Amino acid sequence: MQKKILLVGDFGVGKSSLVERYVNDRFSEEYKSTIGVVIQKKSVEIDGEMLNLLIWDVAGSREIAEVPESYYLGCSGILYIFDLSRPETWAGLRQRLATVCGKSKIEQGSNRLMVIANKSDLCDENNLKHVLSEVEVQVDVVTSAKSSLNVDEAFMELSRRILAG
Amino acid sequence: MTDKIDLSSLISAKPIVVVEFDAEGRVRDRFGGFLTSRFLADSSIFDQCDFMFGVADTMSVGEELRLEGVHYQDDHASYILDVKVRCHSLRQFTMLIEDQTDLYQIINQVGQQRNEADIYHHRLARQNEQLTLLKQAAESASRERTEFLAKVSHEIRTPLNALLGFARMLDDTGLNRKQQRHLDHIHTAGGALSGLLNDLLDLSKMESGKYHIEAAPIVLSEVIENAAMLCKSKADEKALNLEWHTDPNIPGRLLGDSLRISQVILNLLTNAIKFTDEGTVTLRADCGDLSPVSVAVHFSVVDTGRGIPHEQQSQIFERFSQTQLADSTELGGVGLGLAIVRQLVEAMGGEISVKSEPGNGAQFDVLLPLKRLAETEDDTAERQNLAQNAKVDQRAATANSLADYNILIAEDSALNQQYVREILSPLGANLYIVESGRAAIQGLMSEPVDLILMDVHMPEMNGDEAIKKIRSDLLFPLRDIPIIVFTGKASESEQAALLDLGANQTLAKPYSPKVLLDAIARHKEKSVVERLMIDRLESDDISQDMIAIFKSEVPTYLRDLLIALFNQQEKQFVFHAHKMQSAMWVMELMDFYELLARLENEPLEFSERLEICGELCQGVEKLLSPDTEGND
Numbered sequence: 001m002q003k004k005i006l007l008v009g010d011f012g013v014g015k016s017s018l019v020e021r022y023v024n025d026r027f028s029e030e031y032k033s034t035i036g037v038v039i040q041k042k043s044v045e046i047d048g049e050m051l052n053l054l055i056w057d058v059a060g061s062r063e064i065a066e067v068p069e070s071y072y073l074g075c076s077g078i079l080y081i082f083d084l085s086r087p088e089t090w091a092g093l094r095q096r097l098a099t100v101c102g103k104s105k106i107e108q109g110s111n112r113l114m115v116i117a118n119k120s121d122l123c124d125e126n127n128l129k130h131v132l133s134e135v136e137v138q139v140d141v142v143t144s145a146k147s148s149l150n151v152d153e154a155f156m157e158l159s160r161r162i163l164a165g
Numbered sequence: 166m167t168d169k170i171d172l173s174s175l176i177s178a179k180p181i182v183v184v185e186f187d188a189e190g191r192v193r194d195r196f197g198g199f200l201t202s203r204f205l206a207d208s209s210i211f212d213q214c215d216f217m218f219g220v221a222d223t224m225s226v227g228e229e230l231r232l233e234g235v236h237y238q239d240d241h242a243s244y245i246l247d248v249k250v251r252c253h254s255l256r257q258f259t260m261l262i263e264d265q266t267d268l269y270q271i272i273n274q275v276g277q278q279r280n281e282a283d284i285y286h287h288r289l290a291r292q293n294e295q296l297t298l299l300k301q302a303a304e305s306a307s308r309e310r311t312e313f314l315a316k317v318s319h320e321i322r323t324p325l326n327a328l329l330g331f332a333r334m335l336d337d338t339g340l341n342r343k344q345q346r347h348l349d350h351i352h353t354a355g356g357a358l359s360g361l362l363n364d365l366l367d368l369s370k371m372e373s374g375k376y377h378i379e380a381a382p383i384v385l386s387e388v389i390e391n392a393a394m395l396c397k398s399k400a401d402e403k404a405l406n407l408e409w410h411t412d413p414n415i416p417g418r419l420l421g422d423s424l425r426i427s428q429v430i431l432n433l434l435t436n437a438i439k440f441t442d443e444g445t446v447t448l449r450a451d452c453g454d455l456s457p458v459s460v461a462v463h464f465s466v467v468d469t470g471r472g473i474p475h476e477q478q479s480q481i482f483e484r485f486s487q488t489q490l491a492d493s494t495e496l497g498g499v500g501l502g503l504a505i506v507r508q509l510v511e512a513m514g515g516e517i518s519v520k521s522e523p524g525n526g527a528q529f530d531v532l533l534p535l536k537r538l539a540e541t542e543d544d545t546a547e548r549q550n551l552a553q554n555a556k557v558d559q560r561a562a563t564a565n566s567l568a569d570y571n572i573l574i575a576e577d578s579a580l581n582q583q584y585v586r587e588i589l590s591p592l593g594a595n596l597y598i599v600e601s602g603r604a605a606i607q608g609l610m611s612e613p614v615d616l617i618l619m620d621v622h623m624p625e626m627n628g629d630e631a632i633k634k635i636r637s638d639l640l641f642p643l644r645d646i647p648i649i650v651f652t653g654k655a656s657e658s659e660q661a662a663l664l665d666l667g668a669n670q671t672l673a674k675p676y677s678p679k680v681l682l683d684a685i686a687r688h689k690e691k692s693v694v695e696r697l698m699i700d701r702l703e704s705d706d707i708s709q710d711m712i713a714i715f716k717s718e719v720p721t722y723l724r725d726l727l728i729a730l731f732n733q734q735e736k737q738f739v740f741h742a743h744k745m746q747s748a749m750w751v752m753e754l755m756d757f758y759e760l761l762a763r764l765e766n767e768p769l770e771f772s773e774r775l776e777i778c779g780e781l782c783q784g785v786e787k788l789l790s791p792d793t794e795g796n797d
Contacts, residue, residue, distance in 0.1 A: 004219045011280045033277040035269045036234015036245060039216050054218055059234065060280075070230050074219020088287050 002052040003162050004074050005155075008067060008100060009081035010089040011060030014118040017145035018081065019057045022155050027146050034059040037071055046159050053159065072104040076162045077112040079154060084131050084142075085122040094136040111161045114140040116154055121146045216248065217258070224252040234269060245269040311370070318362050323578065325362075326674040329355045330584035333678060364501040367428075371508050378512050379422040382538060385462065386411040388423050389450050392430040396446075399438050406445040407438075414452040416460055418538035425509050426533070430464065432502045433529045437468035440527070444469030453532065464531040473521040481519060482507040568593035570689065571613050575605035575628065576620040576651070581674075585618065588678045589685075600624065602631025609635065609643050610731040613724060616688055617648040621663070629666055636667035640779060641786040642720035643727060647688040651676070715752055716789060722748065723785060726764075730774055738774075739765050757784060 007015040016034050020026050023040045038057040043050060058071055078100060082089040097115070101108045115137055120128065121144040132139055141154040216235050224230065232248040249261040332351045340348060393409040400407035430448065437446045446468045453461035473481060482503050510517045514534050521527035567589060576582050577600040589596060597612050599605050603626040605619065617635075621628040628650055636644055650668040652659060660671045670684055722745045729737035742765040749758040760781050764774060 002218060012284050031277070031281065033273060033280050035273045035276060036236060037216075037232075038236040041215065054215055068231075068233065070220070070232050073223045073230070076219075086284070086287060087291070 001049065002054060003076040003159070004054045004056060005077045005079065005158060005162070006056045006058055006072065006075045006104070007079045007081060008058050009060060010083065010086075013060060013081045013083040013086070013089050014145050015060060015079075015081050016057050018079075018116070018118060018143065018151055018154070019055055021145045021148060021151045023055065025148075027148075029146075042155070044156065044159055046156070046163055049163070051159055051163065053155070055155075067103070069103050075104055075106075077114070077158045078104055078106060079114050079116050079158060081116045081118050082135075084117050084119050084128065087131075087134075090117075090131070090135050092136075097137060110165075112158070112165055114154065114158050114161075116140065117142045118145060120144040120149055217250065217260070220250070221252070221258060224250070224258075226252055226254055228252050234265070314365055318366050321358075321362060322674045323581070325355060325359060326676065327578070327581055327584055329359065330581075330588075330678075334584075334587055361501075364505060367505050368501055371505070371512075378425060380420045380536065381422070383419050383421045383423040383426070384417065385415055385419060385421075385426075385450060385535075388426050389430070389448065392427050392434060393448055395431060396434040396438060399435070400446060403438065403442070405438060405441055405443070407434075407448075408445060409448040411450045412452045414455075415450060415462060416455075416537050419460070420536040420538060421533075422513065425513060429506050429509050429531060430466070432506045433464075433466040433531075436502060437466050437470065437527070437529075441468040441470030444526070457537070459534055459536050462533050462535055464533065465528060467526065467528045469526040472523040472525055473519065473527050474523050478519055478521060482517065567685070567689075569595065570685075571595045571597065571615045572618060572685070573605060573608050573612065573614040573616070574598045574618045575600070575602060575608075575623065575631065576618070577601065577623045578620070581620070581651075585681070588681055592682075602626030602628055602634075605631050606634055606639070609639065609646065611728060613721075613728060614643075614646055616685060617646055618651065619648055619668070620651045629663060632663065632666045632668050640727060640782040642724050642782070645720075649684050649688065712752075715748060719745070719748060719785060720789075723782060727778060727782075730771075730778055733771070754788070757781060760784075 007019060009015055011033060012031060016032070016038065017027060019038070019040055020028070023042050034057060036059055040055045040057065042053045042055060044053060045051070056071060056075065058067055061067055080093075080097060080100060082093065093115070097113065098108060100106075101110075101113065104113075106113050115135075117132070117135070117139045120142050123131065128142065132142075141150050141157065143150045143154055145151060216232060216237075220230070220232070229249065229251045232250070235246045235248055237244045237246055243266075244264055245266045247263045247265050249263075251259045251261075253259060329352070332348060332355065335348055336345075389409055389411045393407060397407050434446065434448060446466070449463075449465045449467075451463045451465070453463045455461075507517050510531055510533065516532045518530050519527060520530075570593070572589060572594050574582065574585055574596055576585065576598070582598055586596060586598070597608055597614065599608050601623045602619070605617065606626075608614065609617075619628040619631065623631075626634075632648055632650070635646070635648070638644075647669045648667065649670045649672055650663050651674055652663065652671050663671055669688060672680065672684055722741060726738065726741040726745060728734075729741055742761050746758055746761040746765065749755070749761060760777050763769070764777055769777070
């Protein structure tokens with residue numbers, strides 16, 4: 001079975017790093033901005049069933065409305081990524097998620113749109129609590145592409161939800 | 166098939182390829198630009214179009230869509246493609262693929278730089294916010310520390326004032342040698358504590374920016390002489406020669422802050438005396454660069470003391486530098502004085518430097534720019550006179566008798582009351598002591614008072630409120646009686662606030678008997694001088710002496726009349742009304758004469774008398790006002 005998922009969020013929040021860590025188990029400190037969309041594949045087994053993920057790593061943009069609507073076509077799930085170390089990447093998150101839902105045709109509040117707080121390696125425990133209390137919506141997973149923290153878990157959880165849904 | 170031919174001709178020289186594939190993404194046919202592009206003919210892109218997965222399902226027949234910037238990587242290279250898809254039927258699509266790798270690489274570089282700049286900008290903004298917060302926190306902490314210092318200073322200064330005051334009085338009680346030695350220790354320790362308190366307060370005021378440099382007319386020779394005189398006793402104690410000299414070429418009319426200049430000179434002199442065991446300490450003020458509007462005055466303090474090691478000279482103006490010196494324990498002090506001096510000098514636009522050879526003394530040089538006031542022909546003579554008068558005044562202040570001088574003391578501390586009483590009573594002053602601001606106001610209306618000494622913190626009514634009421638609610642001349650305020654905090658803003666309320670002078674606790682007597686003498690003399698300076702009543706028929714006497718005496722008459730009225734002392738009231746009538750008659754002020762005659766002769770109610778007295782007070786005030794024209 002094949003499913004398409006999207007990673008969206010502000011530029012520099014670590015979307016490509018998460019995909020690179022998940023697909024190839026690699027991480028680079030070097031920042032390379034993504035233009036357009038990079039599509040990668042990963043096969044996973046969920047409860048004995050094989051799932052081929054087509055992962056669309058969409059170029060980051062301050063205005064989520066700038067992401068072309070055609071990218072969302074046929075997607076089954078979305079990971080919305082923000083950077084724990086940059087407040088501007090989670091400001092107005094509720095509104096941004098509403099835009100994503102509008103474009104992707106995923107219902108608002110659906111569990112197939114997951115919110116990921118990335119770069120936990122740049123945030124101590126106190127800061128993390130503070131940021132999570134400031135974010136307008138419920139964060140599903142806290143990740144670090146650098147340390148691998150919860151990266152597989154985030155993709156697996158989305159896959160499970162897609163299959164369940 | 167027609168489409169294929171048309172497309173082929175359009176794309177023949179461009180990196181464009183046209184592919185037909187079905188809904189599952191399987192390629193049915195391909196042709197076009199891959200022959201001239203970097204695409205390889207056998208590229209797997211045409212075997213399975215992954216990026217079309219899910220997309221094709223959403224398209225209806227005839228619909229077109231565009232996917233820009235799709236990254237594609239095969240075993241040989243990576244490409245960035247713009248893809249235009251057209252749905253011909255449910256299972257047939259045409260895809261126009263354009264290789265935009267070069268274009269996107271350029272865009273990518275620009276975008277990456279923009280993003281990095283954006284991230285940097287946000288980080289910078291956040292750091293600025295954090296720095297602002299840290300700055301606010303630091304400023305808040307500094308304010309709290311300053312307030313704390315001011316409060317502690319007040320709490321320490323008040324009892325210290327009493328301690329030092331009584332210690333001075335013990336000097337004259339015939340102590341034996343041992344007792345005198347112990348008393349000297351009390352003087353020394355108390356003086357050091359008082360100095361430290363002053364330094365800490367100065368430093369905290371400077372840190373909080375709560376001090377300002379005034380620009381008022383000054384006579385520099387006076388400032389020099391006063392500073393030297395204050396240090397002379399300390400020099401005498403160590404058998405040192407203290408010499409001072411003011412260059413006569415320094416213009417007499419200057420603008421400056423005499424208090425701050427004195428502070429600088431006193432600090433340097435005190436240090437010089439402290440670190441000199443024998444020889445001479447010399448203070449000089451020399452005329453430097455002179456222009457019609459300004460002069461650079463070069464102050465120097467030279468001593469023959471132990472000098473300063475070379476390695477310490479560069480740090481000597483740093484705070485607490487003295488604690489680093491080997492002999493600091495022996496000589497005391499924490500090294501705040503020179504740090505304060507440098508800040509003051511720099512605040513006045515000047516420079517300070519030191520040169521010294523260890524074992525051969527030290528020389529501190531201060532170069533201070535001061536503005537000049539317009540010169541007059543009599544400047545030199547005036548300058549000399551002023552300097553001469555200053556000396557005379559100083560002597561007069563200490564030797565002056567206060568016989569028949571009425572002083573109201575508003576002070577709730579019994580210790581401080583006793584301290585003032587023991588200073589003033591032997592000089593013959595009549596003292597009237599009260600313990601609150603309210604009692605001070607009542608006292609003014611019941612006793613003849615020439616001067617008020619007022620504490621700030623008192624029960625019932627504080628000194629500041631009492632001053633405000635005296636200046637605004639009482640009648641002339643009661644409301645114009647000079648007021649000297651004792652203040653423990655001595656912060657500049659508080660002093661300024663008290664002066665704004667109407668105080669004539671503030672005295673910071675602890676104060677010496679000399680300082681108190683000087684202050685009293687200044688106001689005692691000033692009131693006479695002011696009266697003599699009034700020339701409003703000049704007349705051909707009345708002699709200048711008579712005018713001077715009238716101006717000098719009439720406020721006192723009026724005050725006594727009011728007091729008799731408020732105390733309902735009938736005989737005194739009639740007596741003073743009669744006495745004033747004579748003065749008014751002599752001066753040909755017949756309106757006032759008539760009013761006083763009514764007060765003396767008519768059976769008036771209290772309110773009627775009060776009304777007439779009010780009219781009289783206003784009239785006399787107007788008459789004595791420098792702004793009044795003509796002669797009534």
